[in-house]
């Protein structure tokens with residue numbers, strides 16, 4: 719049974735998330751991190767960027783991407799380059815999801831083989847929307863085909879309303895450590911409901927309602 723780990727504020731939450739990811743990346747073997755998009759993890763990424771890890775052995779990629787140019791304000795790649803891949807962490811390798819394909823499906827198909835070669839990931843960091851979406855797996859969309867690791871999403875279910883690329887549940891769960899980092903009462907309520915047995919059709923339930931991959935849920939008000 720997953721117990722939500724509660725922190726008194728978002729600074730201590732960011733400390734805890736950073737520590738969990740460092741522990742996962744310092745484990746023996748290839749080190750790779752699937753980073754969350756959005757805004758919640760920014761403080762965590764800033765903490766990681768100034769830690770003197772052996773970043774040259776780390777590959778960073780994303781759990782999902784907005785299908786926009788990497789210089790666009792909505793780009794998760796831009797966010798990761800500005801918040802994580804600087805200082806010591808600038809030495810890490812970055813695997814973008816957005817490529818030069820004609821559409822999100824093409825880019826997803828292009829990056830999928832390399833993602834498959836990376837698993838099991840050292841760590842996956844996820845955020846969650848107040849609708850229960852994780853990465854760019856939105857409620858109401860069919861569960862991805864079980865043989866897929868990365869897919870295109872024609873349109874986001876929440877802002878920014880742009881096409882997306884997302885890792886599938888199969889890919890997100892192919893990790894030694896999975897951390898769900900959330901803040902605020904609304905997101906806490908969603909996770910409480912799912913852990914209590916409701917919301918089984920929510921994408922976050924696909925992550926929480928499984929026993930194969932250890933999941934830590936870190937929350938602050």
Ligand code: 6PG
Pocket residue numbers: 754755756757758759781782783784794844845846847851852853854
């Ligand atoms: C994205 C994310 C998405 C995010 C949640 C929470 O590209 O937007 O990967 O899944 O984690 O929407 O976003 P916030 O942390 O900004 O609330």
